[in-house]
Amino acid sequence: MNKRYLLLLLVVLASAHLSAQEWVVPAENGAKLSPFAFNDSTRKAGAELYILNCKSCHGDPGKNNVINLVPPPPDPASVRMQNNSDGALQFKIVQGRAPMPSFKNILSSTDIWRVISYVRSFSDKYVQEIEKKSGRTGAAGLNARILLTWLKEKNQVQAVIMGMKDKITQPVAGTEVKLFAKRYFGNLLIDEARNTDAQGKALFNFPKDLPGDSAGYVQLIAKLSDETAFGETKADTTLAIGVPTYRPPLNEQRAMWNVVQKTPIWLLLSYTFTVLAVWGFIFYVLLQIRAIYKAGVKKDQETAD
Amino acid sequence: MASEVNTGFLHDKRLDSIATDILRPVGISKGFLIWMGFLTISLLGCIYAYYLQWEKGLIVTGLRDYVSWGMYIANFIFFVATSLVGMLISSVLGLIGFKWIKPIARIAEIIAVAFAAIAGLVIVSDMGRPERLPYVFMYGRIQSPILWDVTVVTTYLVLSALLYFLPLIPDLAISKGRIGHTPKWLQKTYEVLSVNWNHSPQQYKILLKSVRILLILIIPTAFAIHTVTSWLLAVTLRPGWDSTIFGPYFLTGAFVSGSAAVIIMMYFVRTNYKLDKYLTMHHFDMMGKLLVLVSLVYLYFNINEFLVPAFKLKTADAIHLHDLFVGEYAPMFWSVQLLGLIIPIILLLFRFFRKPLPMLIISIFVLVASWFKRFLIVVPAQENPFLPKQFVPHAWMVYQPTIIETAITMGTILLAVIIITVLVKLFPVIPIWEMAEEKHAGKNDEHQKSSTTSNL
Numbered sequence: 126m127n128k129r130y131l132l133l134l135l136v137v138l139a140s141a142h143l144s145a146q147e148w149v150v151p152a153e154n155g156a157k158l159s160p161f162a163f164n165d166s167t168r169k170a171g172a173e174l175y176i177l178n179c180k181s182c183h184g185d186p187g188k189n190n191v192i193n194l195v196p197p198p199p200d201p202a203s204v205r206m207q208n209n210s211d212g213a214l215q216f217k218i219v220q221g222r223a224p225m226p227s228f229k230n231i232l233s234s235t236d237i238w239r240v241i242s243y244v245r246s247f248s249d250k251y252v253q254e255i256e257k258k259s260g261r262t263g264a265a266g267l268n269a270r271i272l273l274t275w276l277k278e279k280n281q282v283q284a285v286i287m288g289m290k291d292k293i294t295q296p297v298a299g300t301e302v303k304l305f306a307k308r309y310f311g312n313l314l315i316d317e318a319r320n321t322d323a324q325g326k327a328l329f330n331f332p333k334d335l336p337g338d339s340a341g342y343v344q345l346i347a348k349l350s351d352e353t354a355f356g357e358t359k360a361d362t363t364l365a366i367g368v369p370t371y372r373p374p375l376n377e378q379r380a381m382w383n384v385v386q387k388t389p390i391w392l393l394l395s396y397t398f399t400v401l402a403v404w405g406f407i408f409y410v411l412l413q414i415r416a417i418y419k420a421g422v423k424k425d426q427e428t429a430d
Numbered sequence: 431m432a433s434e435v436n437t438g439f440l441h442d443k444r445l446d447s448i449a450t451d452i453l454r455p456v457g458i459s460k461g462f463l464i465w466m467g468f469l470t471i472s473l474l475g476c477i478y479a480y481y482l483q484w485e486k487g488l489i490v491t492g493l494r495d496y497v498s499w500g501m502y503i504a505n506f507i508f509f510v511a512t513s514l515v516g517m518l519i520s521s522v523l524g525l526i527g528f529k530w531i532k533p534i535a536r537i538a539e540i541i542a543v544a545f546a547a548i549a550g551l552v553i554v555s556d557m558g559r560p561e562r563l564p565y566v567f568m569y570g571r572i573q574s575p576i577l578w579d580v581t582v583v584t585t586y587l588v589l590s591a592l593l594y595f596l597p598l599i600p601d602l603a604i605s606k607g608r609i610g611h612t613p614k615w616l617q618k619t620y621e622v623l624s625v626n627w628n629h630s631p632q633q634y635k636i637l638l639k640s641v642r643i644l645l646i647l648i649i650p651t652a653f654a655i656h657t658v659t660s661w662l663l664a665v666t667l668r669p670g671w672d673s674t675i676f677g678p679y680f681l682t683g684a685f686v687s688g689s690a691a692v693i694i695m696m697y698f699v700r701t702n703y704k705l706d707k708y709l710t711m712h713h714f715d716m717m718g719k720l721l722v723l724v725s726l727v728y729l730y731f732n733i734n735e736f737l738v739p740a741f742k743l744k745t746a747d748a749i750h751l752h753d754l755f756v757g758e759y760a761p762m763f764w765s766v767q768l769l770g771l772i773i774p775i776i777l778l779l780f781r782f783f784r785k786p787l788p789m790l791i792i793s794i795f796v797l798v799a800s801w802f803k804r805f806l807i808v809v810p811a812q813e814n815p816f817l818p819k820q821f822v823p824h825a826w827m828v829y830q831p832t833i834i835e836t837a838i839t840m841g842t843i844l845l846a847v848i849i850i851t852v853l854v855k856l857f858p859v860i861p862i863w864e865m866a867e868e869k870h871a872g873k874n875d876e877h878q879k880s881s882t883t884s885n886l
Contacts (some may be wrong), residue, residue, distance in 0.1 A: 193818030304656075385571045396572050403585055406647050410592055413640040414625060417599065417633050423628025 131297075134276065145381050146220060150213040155213030158256040160353070161235075163242035171243025178228065186247045202247035203232065211254070214241050230305055230312040233348070235357045269297055271347045271360035273304075282315070282426055284347045284360070286325045297324025301350035304329045306367075307425050337367020434884050435634040439863070439870035448865050449608055452858045453704040456605070457612035462855050469848050476841025479834045480555065488558040490834045496819065497812040497829035502556035504804040506686065507551035509846070510583065510659050511680065511800065515688025516542025516590050516722075521645045532868065533708045533860045536597070537695050540859075541688065542590040544849035550583055575661045582655040589648045594853075595623075596641050596666070600634075600863040603627035615858060656680045669739075670811035675693035679731045685724035686771070687800035690793040693717050695850070697790040699859055705725050708860050711785065721796070725775045732767070749814045752868030753835050759810050762802055770799020794858035 161167065175183075179201075184190035187202040199206040209217070218237050221227030228237065245251045269288040276283055282304060286297040300321055305312035315335075337343040341382040347360040379387045434840040439445055483490050493500050519538035522530045529537075554560050602624035609617060627633060660680035663671040674678070696717065700709040739747040740755075754763045775790045777783040783792065809829050819827055853859075 161535070381573045383573070385569070388572045392572060396578075398579060400585075401650065403647060406643055407585075407588055407592070410596075410640045410643060413636050414596070417627065417636050418625040420630060420632045420636065421628050 134207045141321045148217060150216045153209050154216040155212045157215055157270075158254050159211055159215075159241065161238065162255050163245060163253050167239045167242040168246050169335065170236075171239035171241070174232065174240050175243050179240065182225070183389050186244070187417065198225065201244045206244065207248045207251065210341055211241055211245075213345050214244065224310065228311075231310075233357045234352045235361070253273060265289045269349060269358045271302070271349070271358065273345055273347055273360050273362040273364070275331075275364050276328075279328075280327045280331055282345065282364075282366075284319075284321075284327045284329070286321050286327070288325075288355075296323070297321060297326055298323050301354070302327045303348050303350060305346045305348070306335060307346060312346055315345075331366060333368075335367045336370040337365070339369055339371045341367045341369040343367035432600050433636065435631070435867060436871060437629055437631060437634065439866040440629055442870045444868060444869050445604070445862070445866040447757055448869070449604055449674065449862050451705065451707065452860050452862050452865075453605055454856060456609060456856065457616065458855075462480060462851070466848070466851060469844055469851070473841055473844045473848070476837045476844060479837035480841065481557075483838060484560070488556075490832060492830045492832050492835065494826045495821075496815055496817070496822065496826045497809060499808050499812060500829050501805065501809075501831045501835055502552060504801070505842060506549055506552040506556070507659055507680070507804040507808065508801045509545045509842070510656055510706065511684035512687045512797075512805070513542045513545035513549065513586070513590070514656055514681070515683040515692055515811075515850040516593065517570055517648050518685050518688060519692065520593060521649050521652075523720075523855050525645055529868070530713060532864050534692060534696065534713060534717070535546070536594065536859060536861055537699065538688075538692050539590060539594040540850055540853045541691050541695065543594050543853070544846045545691075546587040546590055547849065548842050548846045550587070550845050551845065554841075555842065575665055576657055578658045579655075579662060582651060582658050586648070586651050586655045589644055589651055593641070593644045593648060596637060596644070597861055597864070598857060599627050599637065599756070600629065601858045603629065604862050605858060609700050613750065640757050653681060663811075665741050667816060668811045669744075669750040669814055670807070670817070672747075673735060675731060675740075677736055678736055682724060682728040682731050683803065684798065686721070686728045687797055689717065689721045689724055690796035690800065693721065693789050693793040695854075697786050697793075699854065700786065703859070705860060708865065714789055715781070715784045716788050716886055718778045718789055721789075721793070722775055722778045725771055725778075725796075729771055732771070746814060746816060750811060753810050753814070754806065759806060763806055766799045766803045766806060769795050770803065771796075 151235055175186075182192045182198045183201055184192070184198075186200060189200050189203075191198045204339050204371065206214075215237055217225070218232070218240065219227065219229050221229075230423070234249050245253070269286055272285045272287070274285070275281075275285045284302050284304065286300065286302065288297045298321055302321060303318045304315040306315055307313075315331060316329040319329060321327045335343060342363050344361065344363045347362075349355045350360045352358075367430050376383050376387070379389045381389065381392075454787065462528050491502075493502075514550045519531050524535060540607055554563060557563065566577065570580070602620045606617070606624060609620065657677035657680065660676040664673055664676035693714070696709050696713065700706050729864045736751070736754075740751050743751070753759050774796050777788070779794060783789065813827055813829060
């Protein structure tokens with residue numbers, strides 16, 4: 126009897142262990158397909174994005190030079206990676222799970238599909254299925270534009286979205302906009318997602334303590350969430366609205382790790398003084414050999430006289 | 431060494447007999463030519479090995495990304511270590527006032543000069559692009575221990591060479607008229623190198639003052655050279671090197687290998703040149719006691735160096751120590767500790783073993799073990815770096831020296847032996863004037879019952 130319980134316990138533990146290892150993708154997400162067909166240009170764009178965002182951990186595809194992490198990041202050319210459906214890859218890149226970061230706010234949905242098209246280029250067997258209902262619909266049509274302005278008195282950033290409809294430029298109402306500030310890794314969501322009003326306007330409360338560069342500049346990125354309707358619509362504007370922050374580079378001051386011109390003073394003095402002192406004595410001794418020689422000449426002359 | 435020299439010894443008849451004894455082997459004999467011919471031919475093979483490395487780079491060695499310091503750096507540390515004995519004998523023991531070191535001092539300085547000179551060359555053997563050596567001086571960073579090492583090795587070499595040369599000057603002058611049996615060019619060399627020496631009190635005064643400056647100066651320099659050499663490893667984050675006592679650990683180890691080298695050389699000088707009147711049983715007895723002393727100090731540092739990390743067993747240290755104690759390197763490790771340290775200490779405690787032949791055998795064991803000890807310090811630590819090693823090629827993780835690098839290493843040892851042979855065979859190996867002066871002063875003492883010379 127006890128043995129059976131033990132066996133059951135083992136099975137439960139083992140399955141729990143497996144589920145901890147597996148990265149489960151909801152069926153609905155796993156079935157997602159790319160809105161566009163993969164071709165050389167998407168693969169090329171994907172390759173560039175891969176180098177910037179993925180290579181540091183996943184290594185060069187096919188070379189199996191991934192970084193040592195737990196769980197290990199698979200090589201893109203590996204069976205383990207290629208066994209994922211397109212939708213599963215998209216889900217994992219968007220969501221992330223420790224230690225893999227989420228790229229939701231870093232790469233646009235289109236960029237993520239470009240990366241997937243690059244990853245698929247390492248599989249011979251892969252045949253792409255394209256989303257059937259692809260083709261954009263939507264109120265404002267294709268050419269939506271976002272204009273970002275700074276409302277100083279309210280400490281708010283205003284986004285105005287205008288689109289072309291029936292050959293007339295008009296505000297896009299009731300669509301979701303997100304505002305991000307570009308940070309060292311990835312984009313930081315500012316305030317929360319807002320819907321545009323009838324004038325196509327959305328207001329974002331901007332924090333007063335967000336560090337900017339040395340002059341206070343912050344790079345702002347606004348995106349429309351509905352990519353199926355608007356495509357990849359974003360604004361990229363740099364405004365002097367952050368707290369001016371100056372972080373001195375580590376090699377600015379004299380330090381042990383710096384170039385020789387920036388040697389710490391104490392080291393420069395101790396080294397120079399020690400070397401000069403010791404070699405001063407050495408040269409003194411060399412001069413003494415000369416003195417011995419001269420003393421010999423004098424004595425020889427005396428005896429000759 | 432006295433601060434004043436009583437030049438009365440120059441007219442003492444015993445100077446002649448001492449000079450005759452010591453100068454008899456000087457010159458070019460058949461044995462010398464055969465021995466040098468053997469060394470040169472062997473060296474040519476090693477030079478060919480270096481030519482291969484020069485052509486193809488360090489890929490011909492067993493060095494790879496993780497173990498980038500192999501036999502060469504172990505050899506470098508061995509050379510630097512052994513050269514320190516010049517400082518120990520001449521300066522430390524000499525300045526304290528021990529008289530028995532007088533006939534040994536020059537032997538110790540010859541070892542210092544030869545080993546320090548080759549140490550610099552050994553470093554070049556570890557360079558993949560040796561033609562870039564001048565870059566060390568052009569672009570070197572004062573912050574780097576490598577630059578400190580280059581500085582102190584050069585300084586120590588110059589100081590040792592001067593400490594060899596200065597006390598040799600009066601001997602060269604004494605020998606000038608007494609080496610008729612040697613070739614003309616050698617007599618001419620003696621003439622030039624004796625820099626007009628005519629034994630005037632003024633010249634002795636200058637000489638003694640200069641030697642005294644050098645003797646004092648070489649102590650901190652010698653400490654610096656081997657402490658800095660130890661820092662090359664200790665400032666690098668690796669299990670086994672991450673130690674605060676690496677400086678004294680290296681320094682005390684240096685005295686062990688150096689003392690062994692001096693004993694080996696004393697034995698050959700004594701038997702080949704029939705100088706047992708000058709290198710007596712007493713000298714071997716004292717050197718045996720010195721070797722026990724320095725070995726005990728080194729044993730103490732060894733216990734420190736292994737017991738503390740072995741007690742705490744941090745993961746990386748545990749892997750490293752496992753390799754040394756029971757793993758791959760255990761046979762080498764225990765041979766080195768037992769044959770090169772513990773057994774010699776025990777044997778040399780007995781008077782029976784402090785005789786020339788037993789001491790020669792013991793010292794050869796100690797010297798060879800001290801080479802392998804450097805290998806054990808350098809290599810195993812690099813095979814277990816604080817870096818992921820699951821995905822690296824197998825060749826990166828294990829170090830297997832190749833025949834080419836072994837030949838190059840042998841070549842550096844041959845070069846040191848060649849320098850030693852030349853200095854021992856072509857110049858008086860025991861200070862004639864100091865021996866004569868001691869004998870002369872000894873006679874005066876018997877008359878006056880007090881010393882006319884004061885010690886430093």
